[in-house]
Amino acid sequence: MRAAAFTELTGPDGVSVVNQPTPEPGRGEAVVDVEACSINHHDLWILNGESSMVDPTDLPFVSGLDVAGTVSDVGEGVTGVEPGDRVVLCPNETCGTCRFCREGPENLCADYSLYHGGLAESARVEASRLLRLPDGVDATTAAALPTAYLTAYHMLRRAEVEPGDLLFVPGATGGVGVAAVQLATLQGVRTVGTSSSASKLETLADLGADHTIKGTDPETLRSAVADVGRPDAVLNHLGGAYTGLGLDVMRRGGRMVVCGRTAGATSEIDVPDLFLGHKRVIGSTMGTQADLERLVDLVASGDLSPRIDRTFPLEETGAAFATMQERDTLGKLVVTTSSR
Ligand SMILES: [Zn+2]
Structure with a gap:
């Protein structure tokens, strides 16, 4: 089988299509004929050599978390899926035995990690992590869900937003940001989203954003958000200075959920404002398999159409x-x- 492997961790030029043995399923595993795999900044950080997760002397590495396709083979002990089933993978990898694996949420597992290997024609996965796709949910659409939409969905739950609340999403035209705006809108939550691009903000408004603000400078955004109102919650996938900003702008008792650090790993915060304002800062990573099931249901019912910018054939993964x-x-x- 062909795989779009990272043969050098030097950026997009480091992707090569290589031939690898078609995987065989072990006990509890399934092999999926991959029809679609969406890509994430997580993959790009690895490809750019910015992640410590992959040893540059241990290449090629096949990345890709968000797998959808058809089960081609199952190993011993697999009961939930069978060959021919159309599926999407929940990319959570957990120990399966700790308290959080047993009682949930499983993304709190101390051994939590992510699946990699979807940028290939076949992927060997834990069969218990596969969700069957309802008729009418195609593989490309399903592959858009796991990382970005799952992360945003789980963050919205952690933010405890209610219909009518105002949600601030800095960097709202990124993958998690778009998902957050769409999912919040579905829940009757009002949103204010920011971006550096006016044309992207127009699209974001079409997707449901109630207020859009053009700009990236935290100081400029501070007053622009205040003009809209005091957010009840902030979904912050950027980290950095947007963390202090989010705390500043939200109302007393507000919640900020943080899932990323593309804008920086540290931030100054106003500690008295945090405690005197009864504000909460909540960390969040990915989501649960049950969250992904709900997202698949939202797509099947026609309530959610994940935004897909474009598709690329496997051989153009570098592009x-x-x-x-x-x-x-x-x-x-x-x-x-699509070659099979
Ligand atoms: Zn565990």
Whole structure:
């Protein structure tokens, strides 16, 4: 089988299509004929050599978390899926035995990690992490869901937003940001989203954003958000200075959920404002398999259409990452495998 492997961790030029043995399922595993795999900044950080997760002397590495396709084979002991089932993978990898694996949420597992290996024609996965796709949910759409929409969905739950609340989403035209605006809108939550691009903000308004603000400078955004109102909650996938900003702008008792650090790993915060204002800062990573099930249901019912910017064939995976790097996109980039 062919795989779009990272053969050098030097950026998008480091992706090569290589031939690898078609995987065989072990006990509890399934092999999926991959039809679509969306890409994430997580993959790009690995490809750019910015992640410590992959040893540069241990290449090629096949990344890709967000897998959808058809089960081709199952190993011993698999009961939930069978060959021919159309599926999407929840990319959570957990120990399966700790308190959080047993009682949930499983993304709190101390051994929590992420699946990699979807940028290929076949992927070997834990069968228990597969969700069957309802008729009418195609693989490309399903592959858009796991990382970005799952993360945003879980963050919205952690933010305890209610209909009518105002949600601030800095960097709202990124993958998690778009998902957050769409999912919040579905819940009757009002949103204010920011971006550096006026044209992207127009699209964001079409997707449901109630207020849009053009700009990236935290100081400028501070007054622009205040003009809209005091947010009840902030979904912050940027980290950095947006963390202090989010705390400043939200109302007393507000909640800020943080899931990323693309804008920086540290931030100054106003500690008295935090405690005197009864504000909460909440960390969040990915979501649960039950969250993903609900997202698949939202797509099947027609309530949610994940925003897909464009698709790329497997052999153009490097171009997909170059496109992501240029940030000239709004929505998911999905690599499709159609050669079989
Ligand atoms: Zn566990």
